[in-house]
Amino acid sequence: MERVALRSLSGRAKIIGTIASISGASVVVLYKGPKLLHSPYWTSLLQQPLGSSQSNWVIAGLLLVVGNLFISFWYIIQSQIMKIYREEIVVTFFYLLSLFILSMPVCLLAESNMSSWRLRPSIVAAAVLYSGIFALSFGNGVHTWGVRLRGPVYVASFRPLSIVIAAVMSAIFLGDELYLGSVIGALILSAGLYAVLWGKAKEEEMNDDDASSSISSGPLSSSKVSFLQSHSEEEM
Numbered sequence: 001m002e003r004v005a006l007r008s009l010s011g012r013a014k015i016i017g018t019i020a021s022i023s024g025a026s027v028v029v030l031y032k033g034p035k036l037l038h039s040p041y042w043t044s045l046l047q048q049p050l051g052s053s054q055s056n057w058v059i060a061g062l063l064l065v066v067g068n069l070f071i072s073f074w075y076i077i078q079s080q081i082m083k084i085y086r087e088e089i090v091v092t093f094f095y096l097l098s099l100f101i102l103s104m105p106v107c108l109l110a111e112s113n114m115s116s117w118r119l120r121p122s123i124v125a126a127a128v129l130y131s132g133i134f135a136l137s138f139g140n141g142v143h144t145w146g147v148r149l150r151g152p153v154y155v156a157s158f159r160p161l162s163i164v165i166a167a168v169m170s171a172i173f174l175g176d177e178l179y180l181g182s183v184i185g186a187l188i189l190s191a192g193l194y195a196v197l198w199g200k201a202k203e204e205e206m207n208d209d210d211a212s213s214s215i216s217s218g219p220l221s222s223s224k225v226s227f228l229q230s231h232s233e234e235e236m
Helices: 009-030 057-084 088-110 123-150 152-156 161-174 180-216 219-235
Strands: 035-037
Touching: 009 161, 009 180, 035 180, 057 088, 057 123, 057 152, 088 123, 123 152, 152 180, 161 180
Parallel strands: none
Antiparallel strands: none
C-alpha cells in the first residue's frame, strides 16, 4: 500500500502534486478565459449538435465522479491481485467479462429498442470498435501492467492528464476553440504530475538504500566478518 510521510520531502511532494493535478484539471474544465485558437472553417462541417432535450449534465457529472471513485478502488484491489497472480492479460480479461455482465442489464433497460444495437458502416461503428479495442482492452491491459510495476498511485496520477489531451485533440480534429484556461490548467497539471512522479522516485531510491543497508548489515555479513577474524587468528 502507498505510504505518505508528511515529514519527508518526497511525501510532501506527492501531496502537493496531487492537489496541483486536481486543481489543474478543475481549471481546464471550469475556467475558459480568452480564446486562443479559433475553429477552422472545414471542421464546422463535421460538427453535430450534442445537446438533447433529455440531457441532464448534473446527473452525468455525479455518475462520472462515482465511476472514477470506483476506478480508484479497483486500482487498489488490482495491486493486491497482481501480487498473487501476475498475469495482466488474464486479469484484464476477467475484468472486462465482469464489466460486460454487469453493464448488459443496465444497457438493455436504458435502451430497449433492439434496432438501436445494430452496427452499420458509419462513424458510430468505428467509434464503438475503437472504444472496445483500444480504450477498454488495450488501455486496461496497460493500466494493469502499470499497477503491477509501479502501483496504483502511479497509474491514477496520469488520469487527470486525459482532460488536457481531450481538449487539445478536440481543438485539432473537431475544431473546438482552445481557451487560455486550458493552457493554464495544463501547465498546473503537468507540474503536479511531475511532483508526484518525483516524490515516488525519491521514495523508491530511499527504499533501495534501506534494503541494501539492511542486507549489508544482516547476519550473513556478520558471519563473514567472524569467519575472516577466525581465519586471521589461525594464520597468526
